[in-house]
Amino acid sequence: MLALRSTAGAVARRSRTSAGRLSLTAIRNAPKASASVALIYRRAYSAPSTDNLSTRSTVVQLLSNIGSKREVQQYLSHFTSVSSQQFAVIKVGGAIITEHLESLTSALAFLNHVGLFPVVVHGAGPQLNKLLEDAGVEPQFEEGIRVTDGKTLAVARKLFLEENLKLVEKLEEMGIRARPITSGVFGADFLDKEKYDLVGRINKVNKDPIQAAINAGCLPILTSMAETPEGQVLNVNADVAAGELARALEPLKIVYLSEKGGLFNADTNEKISAINLDEEYEDLMSQWWCRYGTRLKIREIKDLLEGLPRTTSVAIIHPADLQKELFTDSGAGTLIRRGNKLRTASDISEFYDLQKLKDVLVRDREGLDARATVDRYVDGLKSREFKSYFDEAMDALAIVLPPTTSTSLANLATFTITKSGWLTNIADNVFAAIKKDHPKLVWTVKEDDENLTWFFDKAEGSLSKDGEVMFWYGIENGDEVKDLMTEFTRHGRSMLGDANLEARLHRAAKEASSSLSASVTRGAPQKQHARAFSTSARRPVSRTTMPRFPSSSRGYASTTNPNPPFGSKNSSNTQPARVALIGARGYTGQALISLLNAHPNMDLRHVSSRELAGQKLKGYEKRDITYENLSAEDVRRMAEKDEIDCWVMALPNGVCRPFVDAVEEGKGSSNSVIVDLSADYRFDSKWTYGLPELVTRSDIAKATRISNPGCYATAAQLGIAPLVPFLGGQPTVFGVSGYSGAGTKPSPKNNVQNLENNIIPYSLTDHIHEREVSNQLGVEVAFIPHVGMWFQGIHHTISIPLKDTMSSRDIRQLYQERYAGEKLVKVTGEPPSVKSISGKHGVEIGGFGVHSSGKRVVVCATIDNLLKGAATQCLQNMNLSLGFAEYEGIPLD
Structure with a gap:
C-alpha cells in the first residue's frame, strides 16, 4: 500500500471547525482569550510603539491566542504575498460606524500593526x-435602489464626509495613520436618470489615490460616492462600490462587515459557515429555505467572484470577529469561495494526463528514488481496484482502496493537497466526496503531521501506535472497532484496507508502502459547527430521481429527496404530465388553460364543463380537445385506469368532494395529484396548503393533495406575514376585488351597470377568507371584502397594530429581506396599483405608512385574482408536486 504525506508547510484549509484549530488553552478559554486580546491591543494602540518590528511580533503573539501560531504565520504569509492593494477590500455599512465604531477601528488597527493595508469603503444608509x-x-426606493434627487444628494454628501472623517479620526486616535479619500476613485455615468435621478453606475476605478495612501503608510478610507466626467457627484450603493473596487484590485479577501456576523440558514437559524460555489451553489439555491436576503446576497457574491481569481474569497463577518475570520481556519463568519469541482477516476486510463498524476505523487516525496517509487506505485494501480478524487488542476488528489472482503474496510491510501488546494478548501470537498462513496473508511497518519487536527475532525475514532495514528469513521458495531484496533496494534498499517495488498502489488510497491505515509489530520471528534453551508445531515447526498408513481414508467420528483431544485432551471421530471381540468368554464379555468398551453411539460387531456359540453376548447393548441360533462363515475373510471397524473378542480365551493372521492376510489389514486381551487379542503389537515412563498416548498413537492389558497387570502397573508412577530393587535384587511372575482354566474356583484360609479361591500364579517388567513398565520385577522368596477385585480389596504415602535424604513427592509429572491413577490416603496398588477403573475406590496405613534403601519398589497390568486399559483403547486421547476410555464416580468 502506498500512502503519501501532506504537503510540507501546507496552508491549512478553511474547513472552519474551530475545535480542531485552536490550541488546547485557546479551546478551554476561547471567550476569555478573545476578550483579553481585545483589551491588550486597544491599550497598545493608545500609546503605539515606534518599533514596528516589535509591535508586529507582539501582535502576532496576541493573534496566537485566538488561533495556532502556524495558522497566524500561514495566513500572514498568504496575505503579504501580494501587493498591499490586493490584501482586502472591506465594506463597512453605516450601521457599523454608528453602533460598532470601537470594534471596527480596533480590528483595522490590528491589521495595520501586522503590516496589512485593507482598502475600506463605507456607506451611511441608516444615518441618511x-x-x-x-x-x-x-x-424613496425603486427595486431596492435609493432615488436620489438634488436635495437628498446634498444631505448624503455632507453626511458621507462626516462619517468618513469620524472613522479616520478614530483611527488616528489609536495611532493608526488613515487617509480620507472622498473623491477621485469612482467614475460613473447615470444609472437611470429618469428613474433614479442622481444615482451612478460605476464604469471606472482609479487606483492611484489608493496606492498613494498606502505608499504613505496610511489606510485608505473611501466613501461610496462617484463622479461623472463632467464632475457631477452621484450616489452609489456601498455594496456596489465595494464590488467594483474588488474587480479593479483583485484582492485576496472581500469583507462585508455585518451586525449579524454572517449569513444564516433561514430554516434552522444557524450561521452558514462556508459556501464553495462551484460544488454547492446549485444545490444550495435549490434549498427551499435559501430565500430572501440570503439568496440575493449569495447570487450577487457569485456574480462578483466569477470575474475574480479563484484565490479571492468573500467573508461576511461582525467587526469584533475580524481577526478570527482572517487568521484562523475555524473562522467566525460566513466564508464564500468559488472552490473547485471534483473529478473521479477508477482506472489509470481515466486520468487525462498520466505524467501529471505522477508529478502530483512525487511532489510530496523525499529522496532520490522518488520518481522510481511513484512509477512502481502507479504501475501497481493498473491491476488494482481503486477510486481517485481530484480537481482539474490536481491541487488535491486522494486514492481510496475499496474493501476486498466482507470484514475489511475501505482505506484512504493517498491524500495530497497543495498550498493552493488548502486555501481553496479542496481538502474538505474531496473528503466529503469520499464519505459519500464510502460509508466506512480507515486511514493512518504520521503522529507529527502538522495537519493532524484536521483528520481528527473527520474521524469518529482513532488509535495511536509507534508514531502513527489510525483514524476511522462509519463503524458502529463495537466488535468491528475492537477487531480493527486489535489488527492495528498487532500489525500496524499493513493490515489496513487489504490484507493481500502486498501479494497483489510487486515488491517495489511494498517498498513504497513502507516509505510513504498516508496524510490525514485533524483534532478531536468534531463538536463545533463545521464550515459547510448546511450540516451534512440536512444536505441531500444525491440528486437521483425516482418515480413517484411505482405503477407508471413516468419519472417524477424523488420522494426521497427532501430538497428538490425548486424554481431552478432544471426539473427533476422530464416527462409530460397528463392533466384533467374539472370546471373549465370559469375565468380561472380559462386562465389556467392558457398557462398549460405554454407549459412545455403539461399535457391537458380532458376539460369538463356541463354548460360547454360538446364545444371545441379554444386557446389550447397542443391537441384538439372537446369539452366534456364528466361525472364523478367517469372520473372514477379514469382514475382506475391511471389515465391522469394531475386533477385540477376548478369548481365552486362545496361542489368538488364527489370528484375527489371518485379519484380516491380509483386504484391509481396514489399515482395522481389533486389541486383543488375551491375552499373545500383549505382547513383539512390531510391536505397541503399550497402557498409556496410561505409554506415549506418541500411539503408541497411531496404532496399529492393540495389546496390552492384563495386570491384575497394569498395577498393578505403575504402582506401581513413579515410582521406577525411584531403584531400588537388584530390586523384589519380592507379588500376590493374586480368583478371577475364574483365568477361568471350573474349576480349584483358582477353586474357592470350596478358597479358603475359604485363599490359594493359584502360579507362584512366571518368571510371564509378571514378564517383562512387567520388559520394560516396563526393570528386573528379581520377582513372586509368589496367589489369594484374593474374586471380583474385585487387591492388590499391592511392596517396592522405594532407592539413596538417601528419606522417605515425598518418595516420596508423587513419585507424586502423576507421576499428577496421570490420571483412572484415585489416590494416597492409606493402603494401598488391595481392597474399595474392586472394581467401580471405576482403580488406587489408597498406603502408602509407608519402612524405618528410608530405603533401602527398601513401596508398595501395587490394581486391579480385570476393569476397569482388562482391559476398561476395552481401552476406553481402543480410544478412542485409533479417534479418540474416551480416557475416553469409562468411568464416572469
Missing part, C-alpha cells in the same frame, strides 16, 4: 434615512 425622516422626507 434618519436625517431624511427627521426632516419629514420619506426615503
Whole structure:
C-alpha cells in the first residue's frame, strides 16, 4: 500500500471547525482569550510603539491566542504575498460606524500593526434615512435602489464626509495613520436618470489615490460616492462600490462587515459557515429555505467572484470577529469561495494526463528514488481496484482502496493537497466526496503531521501506535472497532484496507508502502459547527430521481429527496404530465388553460364543463380537445385506469368532494395529484396548503393533495406575514376585488351597470377568507371584502397594530429581506396599483405608512385574482408536486 504525506508547510484549509484549530488553552478559554486580546491591543494602540518590528511580533503573539501560531504565520504569509492593494477590500455599512465604531477601528488597527493595508469603503444608509425622516422626507426606493434627487444628494454628501472623517479620526486616535479619500476613485455615468435621478453606475476605478495612501503608510478610507466626467457627484450603493473596487484590485479577501456576523440558514437559524460555489451553489439555491436576503446576497457574491481569481474569497463577518475570520481556519463568519469541482477516476486510463498524476505523487516525496517509487506505485494501480478524487488542476488528489472482503474496510491510501488546494478548501470537498462513496473508511497518519487536527475532525475514532495514528469513521458495531484496533496494534498499517495488498502489488510497491505515509489530520471528534453551508445531515447526498408513481414508467420528483431544485432551471421530471381540468368554464379555468398551453411539460387531456359540453376548447393548441360533462363515475373510471397524473378542480365551493372521492376510489389514486381551487379542503389537515412563498416548498413537492389558497387570502397573508412577530393587535384587511372575482354566474356583484360609479361591500364579517388567513398565520385577522368596477385585480389596504415602535424604513427592509429572491413577490416603496398588477403573475406590496405613534403601519398589497390568486399559483403547486421547476410555464416580468 502506498500512502503519501501532506504537503510540507501546507496552508491549512478553511474547513472552519474551530475545535480542531485552536490550541488546547485557546479551546478551554476561547471567550476569555478573545476578550483579553481585545483589551491588550486597544491599550497598545493608545500609546503605539515606534518599533514596528516589535509591535508586529507582539501582535502576532496576541493573534496566537485566538488561533495556532502556524495558522497566524500561514495566513500572514498568504496575505503579504501580494501587493498591499490586493490584501482586502472591506465594506463597512453605516450601521457599523454608528453602533460598532470601537470594534471596527480596533480590528483595522490590528491589521495595520501586522503590516496589512485593507482598502475600506463605507456607506451611511441608516444615518441618511434618519436625517431624511427627521426632516419629514420619506426615503424613496425603486427595486431596492435609493432615488436620489438634488436635495437628498446634498444631505448624503455632507453626511458621507462626516462619517468618513469620524472613522479616520478614530483611527488616528489609536495611532493608526488613515487617509480620507472622498473623491477621485469612482467614475460613473447615470444609472437611470429618469428613474433614479442622481444615482451612478460605476464604469471606472482609479487606483492611484489608493496606492498613494498606502505608499504613505496610511489606510485608505473611501466613501461610496462617484463622479461623472463632467464632475457631477452621484450616489452609489456601498455594496456596489465595494464590488467594483474588488474587480479593479483583485484582492485576496472581500469583507462585508455585518451586525449579524454572517449569513444564516433561514430554516434552522444557524450561521452558514462556508459556501464553495462551484460544488454547492446549485444545490444550495435549490434549498427551499435559501430565500430572501440570503439568496440575493449569495447570487450577487457569485456574480462578483466569477470575474475574480479563484484565490479571492468573500467573508461576511461582525467587526469584533475580524481577526478570527482572517487568521484562523475555524473562522467566525460566513466564508464564500468559488472552490473547485471534483473529478473521479477508477482506472489509470481515466486520468487525462498520466505524467501529471505522477508529478502530483512525487511532489510530496523525499529522496532520490522518488520518481522510481511513484512509477512502481502507479504501475501497481493498473491491476488494482481503486477510486481517485481530484480537481482539474490536481491541487488535491486522494486514492481510496475499496474493501476486498466482507470484514475489511475501505482505506484512504493517498491524500495530497497543495498550498493552493488548502486555501481553496479542496481538502474538505474531496473528503466529503469520499464519505459519500464510502460509508466506512480507515486511514493512518504520521503522529507529527502538522495537519493532524484536521483528520481528527473527520474521524469518529482513532488509535495511536509507534508514531502513527489510525483514524476511522462509519463503524458502529463495537466488535468491528475492537477487531480493527486489535489488527492495528498487532500489525500496524499493513493490515489496513487489504490484507493481500502486498501479494497483489510487486515488491517495489511494498517498498513504497513502507516509505510513504498516508496524510490525514485533524483534532478531536468534531463538536463545533463545521464550515459547510448546511450540516451534512440536512444536505441531500444525491440528486437521483425516482418515480413517484411505482405503477407508471413516468419519472417524477424523488420522494426521497427532501430538497428538490425548486424554481431552478432544471426539473427533476422530464416527462409530460397528463392533466384533467374539472370546471373549465370559469375565468380561472380559462386562465389556467392558457398557462398549460405554454407549459412545455403539461399535457391537458380532458376539460369538463356541463354548460360547454360538446364545444371545441379554444386557446389550447397542443391537441384538439372537446369539452366534456364528466361525472364523478367517469372520473372514477379514469382514475382506475391511471389515465391522469394531475386533477385540477376548478369548481365552486362545496361542489368538488364527489370528484375527489371518485379519484380516491380509483386504484391509481396514489399515482395522481389533486389541486383543488375551491375552499373545500383549505382547513383539512390531510391536505397541503399550497402557498409556496410561505409554506415549506418541500411539503408541497411531496404532496399529492393540495389546496390552492384563495386570491384575497394569498395577498393578505403575504402582506401581513413579515410582521406577525411584531403584531400588537388584530390586523384589519380592507379588500376590493374586480368583478371577475364574483365568477361568471350573474349576480349584483358582477353586474357592470350596478358597479358603475359604485363599490359594493359584502360579507362584512366571518368571510371564509378571514378564517383562512387567520388559520394560516396563526393570528386573528379581520377582513372586509368589496367589489369594484374593474374586471380583474385585487387591492388590499391592511392596517396592522405594532407592539413596538417601528419606522417605515425598518418595516420596508423587513419585507424586502423576507421576499428577496421570490420571483412572484415585489416590494416597492409606493402603494401598488391595481392597474399595474392586472394581467401580471405576482403580488406587489408597498406603502408602509407608519402612524405618528410608530405603533401602527398601513401596508398595501395587490394581486391579480385570476393569476397569482388562482391559476398561476395552481401552476406553481402543480410544478412542485409533479417534479418540474416551480416557475416553469409562468411568464416572469
